[in-house]
Amino acid sequence: MNRILLLFSIAIFSIFLGSQIAEGCLLVPYWKSLSATEFYTYYSKFGPAIGKFFTILTITAVLIPIAVSIYCYSNKSSALKYSLASTFFAVLIIVLFYVYFKDMNQQFYDSAFNSQQLKAELISWGNWHWLRVIFEFLSLIFLILALNILLQRRSSEYE
Helix, strand or coil: CCHHHHHHHHHHHHHHHHHHHHHHHHHHHHHHHCCHHHHHHHHHHHHHHHHHHHHHHHHHHHHHHHHHHHHHHHCCCCCHHHHHHHHHHHHHHHHHHHHHHHHHHHHHHCCCCCHHHHHHHHHHHHHHHHHHHHHHHHHHHHHHHHHHHHHHHHHHHCC
């Protein structure tokens, strides 16, 4: 596998993880500081753009460990166990979206909560978000381990 492609894959996944950390550290606290009316106005205005950004980045990032797993399987690489672990956590990211975030984000669009409920839901949303970040971090660690094995194998082939 091409060294630049492997490093680019790590970079893309790292950007994904970094964007999620930024969302948790910047957007969520900002959302919590807003009144319900301000939050719903903000979310209706910027939610679609935020959603598109994270959808594209999430799909791209999640496809990376899946592609690496397929590559490792087809080449009977010892990196397969790490790539499968990375894929497992990447799939959990998608599962978590459908289990929690999809419905909750829609309720934000629908302005479904009063002020007190919204504050509680944003705290819960933030907690679920950090769980997702943990899954992303674990997926990235296993991806790096898998790609490191692939890079070492590639290097030893040229010695």
